[in-house]
Amino acid sequence: MLEEGKLFIGTSRNPDDTINKGEYLDLKYANRHGLITGATGTGKTVTLQILAESFSNAGVPVFCADVKGDLSGIAAIGEPKDFLEKRAQAIGLDPYEYQEFPVIFWDLFGEKGHRVRTTISEMGPLLLARLMDMSEAQEGVLNIAFKLADENGLPLLDMKDLRALLTYMAGETEKLSAMYGNITKQSLASIQRGLLVLEQQGAEHFFGEPALRIADIMRTTNDGRGAISVLAADRLMMNPRLYATFLLWLLSELFEELPEVGDPDRPRLVFFFDEAHLLFDEAPKVLIDRVEQVVRLIRSKGVGVYFVTQNPLDVPETVLSQLGNRIQHALRAYTPREQKAVKVAAETFRPNPAFDCFEAITQLGVGEALVSTLGAKGVPSMVERTLVRPPSSRLGPITDPERQKVMAVSPVAGQYDTDLDRDSAFEMLQRRAAEAAKAEEQQREAEEQEKPREGRRWTLPGYADDAEEVEDRPRRKNSSRSRPGYQRQTVTEAVIKSVARSAATSLGRALVRGILGSLKKGL
Template sequence: MLVDGKLYIGTSRNPDDSMNKGEYLDLKFGNRHGLITGATGTGKTVTLQVLAESFSNAGVPVFCADIKGDLSGVAAMGEPKGWVTDRAAQIGFTDFAFQEFPVIFWDLYGEKGHRVRTTIAEMGPLLLARLMDASEAQEGVLNIAFKIADQGGLALLDLKDLQALLNYMGEHATELSSQFGLISKSSVGSLQRGLLMLEQQGAEHFFGEPALKISDIMRTTNDGRGAISVLAADKLMMNPRLYGTFLLWMLSELFEVLPEIGDPDKPRLVFFFDEAHLLFNDAPKVLIERVEQVVRLIRSKGVGVYFVTQNPLDVPETVLAQLGNRVQHALRAYTPREQKAVKTAAETFRPNPAFDCETVITTLGTGEALVSTLETKGAPSIVERTLIRPPSGRPGPLTDAERQAVINVSPVAGLYDEDLDRESAFEILTARAKQAADADAARKAEEEGRAPPDDKDSAAGRWSLPGFGTDSDDDNRRPTTKSSTTTTRRSGYQRETVIEAAMKSAARSVATSVGRALVRGILGSLRR
C-alpha cells in the first residue's frame, strides 16, 4: 500500500463499510499546508504522529509541539498490541512495520529537551509587543528602543538588556523624544512592568544565547530520514501567549532565512502548529494579516505548515484558504457555535455524492476522519471517509529514562545546554552609568579645588551613545566658572573619547552582527 512519492494516510470506505482505497498525501504538494481538526479524543494526535513519521521516512525534517507528552513515543519502536494491530488488520495494511524514528527533543525550560533560545533582537518589536500585550503607543516606544539599539551599537540579547535600555530611555526621554518622536515615561513604565511579568512567567529562559540555529531543526540522518524535532510544550502551555509567539517567531525565521526554491519534489521542512487557536486569540488585525502573508509565501521556500486545532473556526478565513490538505476528525454539534463549526468544516471539502459531510462529521468514530488532499494540478480531491492508519512508533509518552537516553545521543547535545552572557546592552549601559557618575564626581571635586581621581576611563563621553547626546551637552547647559583653559582641555578630551566610542561600536557591530540583525526575521518589514 506504500507508494513512492506519496504518504499513506489511511483507507477510505463506503457508507456500507466495505473497504475502498488508500488515501495519500502527494509529497510534491506537502508544502501546500494543511489542517487537522477535531474534538478532544477523536484522534488528532495520532494523525499528527502518522504524518510526522511518514514525512520523516520520506527524508523531510519535521518540527512539532508536544502538548501532552503523547508525541514523545515516536522516538521508540511501536509494539504489536491493542488497537494498533487491530487497525492495521482492519484496513488491510499489509506493509505495516514497527519502527523508531530519529527525534530531537527541545524545551524552552531545558527540562525535557535541549534549550531553545532566541535573542530579543531576533524576536523583534512586533512579536515582543504581542507577547507583552502592549498598546499601540507602547509598541511605538518599543520600535524606538530597537532603533536606538541599532544606531548605538547595543546588542539586545536577553530581558535585562531591554530593561536597561528602557531605563536609559526613561532617564533621557526629553532629549530622545526630540530625535525619535514622543517617548512617554508612562509607556516606558508600562513596558518595564510587562518585562517583569514575562520574567515571572519564565520568558527569561527563552531569551539569550546561544540562539537556536534554524539548520538544527532541518537535519537528516545518514540513512536519509528527516529528524523529528519535538518541542516539550506541556509546561509552556501554562503561558499560551508565549507558546503562540514562540512558534510564530520560528515561522518568521524560516520565512526570512530560507531561500526561494519554488515547488520542490518534497518539502524541505514540515511545521506542525498544535493548539493553533492560541496564535490567533485576541491577535491584532495587522498580526493576522502578516501570518496570512507568511503562510501564503513560505510554501515557495519549501516549508509546509499544518495547523492542528479543535475547531476550524479557530483559524481565520484568510489563513484557512491557504490550507490545501485537510483531515477532519469528529466534531460535536450541541451549541450554535459548534453547529456553525460543523457547517464550516463541511463546506471546505470538495463534496462526495456518496454521503453528506455535515451529517458524517458528527458521527465519525475515534481514529476516523474525512480526508481531502491535493492531487493532480493542485486541485483538492473528493472528500473520503477514512480510517487513519496506525503509527509505526509507540503511541503515547516515553518514560523519563527513555527521553534522557535520546537527549544524550542527540546530534545537538552540548550545543545549547550552557548559557552564554557576552557583553551587550546591559553591560554597556551599566558601565556608561558608572562612568557618568565618576565623571560627575571628578567635576565636583575640581570645582571645589580638589584633584580629580586619576582614572582615564572616568570620562562619561566614552560611554555616550553616538548621536544621542553626551555629558558635554550637560556641561553646556550648566552655568560654569571654569577657565577657558580648562574648558578647552575638556572639549579636546571629549572629542577624542567620542571617536574612541565610535570605533568600539563599529568593532562590536561586526562581532555581533548575527545577534543584532534587526532587519531579519520577524514577519518581514514589521521587524522594524
C-alpha cells in the same frame, strides 16, 4: 498499498463500509500547507504522529509541539497491540512494521529537552508587543527602544538588556522625545512591569544565548531520514501567549532565513502547529496579517505548515484559504456554534455524492476522518471517509530515563545546555554610566581647584592666614582660660572692666604729666 512519492494516510470506506482505496498526501504538494481538526479524543494527535513518521521516512525534517506529553512516544519503537493490528489488517496495510524514529527533544525550560532560546533583537518589537499585550502607545515606545539600540550599537540579547535600555530612556525622555517622538515615563514604566510579569512566567529562560540555529531543526540522519524535533510544551502551555509567540517567531525565522526554492519534489521542512487557536485568540489585525503573509509566502521556501486545532472556526478565513490538505476528525453539533463549525467544515471540502459531509462529520468514530488532499496540478481531491492508519512508533509517552537516553545521543547534545552571557546592552550601558559619573567627578574637582579663595590676605610665613587656621591653632597651655575655675565673663562685666581700664589709663597719664611738669619747674 504504498506509493512512491506519497504518504499513506489510510483507506477510504464506501457507504456500505467496504474498502474503497488508499488515501495519500502527495509529497510534491505537501508544502501547500494543511489543517487537522476534530474534537478532543477523536484522534488528532495520532494523525499528527503518523504524518510525522511518514515525512521522516521520506527524508523530510519535522518540527512539532508535544502539548499533552504523549507525542514523545514517537522516539520509541511501537509496541504490538491488538487494536493496532486489527486496524492495519482492516485497511490492508501490509506489511505493518513497528519502528522508532530519530527525535530531538527541545524545551524552553531545559527540563525535558535541549534549551531553546532566541534573543530580544531576533524576537523584534512586533512579537514582543504581542507577547506583553501592549497598547499602541507602548508598542510605539518599544519600537523607539529597538531603533535606539540599533543606532547606538547596543545588542539586545536578554531581558536585562532591554530593562537597562528602558531605564536609560527614562532618564533621557526629553532629549529622546525631541528626536523620536513623545516618550512618556508612564509607558516606560508599564513596559517594565510587563517584563516583570514575563519573567515571573518563565520567559527569561527563552531570551538569551546561544540562540537556536534553524539548521538544527532541519537535520537528516545518515540513512536519509528526517529528524523529528519535538518541543515539550506541557509546561509551556501554562503561558499560552508565550507558546503561540514562540512558534510564530520560529515561522518568521524560517521565512526570513531560508532561500526561495519554488516547488520542490518534497518539502525541506514540515511544521505542525498544535493548539493553533492560541495563535489567533485576541490577536491584533497586524499580527494576523503577519501570519497570513508567512503562510502564503513560506510555501516557496519549501516549508509546509499544518495547523492542528479543534474547530476550523479557530483559524481566520484569510489563513484557512491557504490550507490545501485537510483532515477532519469528528465534531459534535450540540450547540448553535458547533453546528456552524460543522457546516463550515463540510462546505470547505470538495463534495462527494456518495455521502453527506455534514452528517458524516458528526458520525465519525475515533481514528476515522474525512480526508481531502491536493492531487494532480494542485486540485483538491474529492473528500473521502477514511480509516486512518495506525502509528509505527509507540502510542503514548516515553519514560524519563528513555528521554534522557535519547537526549544523550542527540546531534545537538551540549550545544544549547549552557548559558552564554556575552557583552551586550546591559554591560555597555553600565560602563557608559560609570564613565559619565567619573567624568562629572573630575570636572567638579577641576572647578574646585580653579575657584579663588574668598577672604585671602597677605601674611607672614608661619602666621595664620584665615579664621579657620586661627581657630585650629593650638592654644598655649598657660592660657588663663585653661586654668581651673575660669568662667567666661558676661557682656556687662566686659563693659565695666573696659570703662574702668580706660579711666585708670587717663588718670595715670594725668599723674605722669603732673610729675614731669613739677620737675621742669624745679630745674
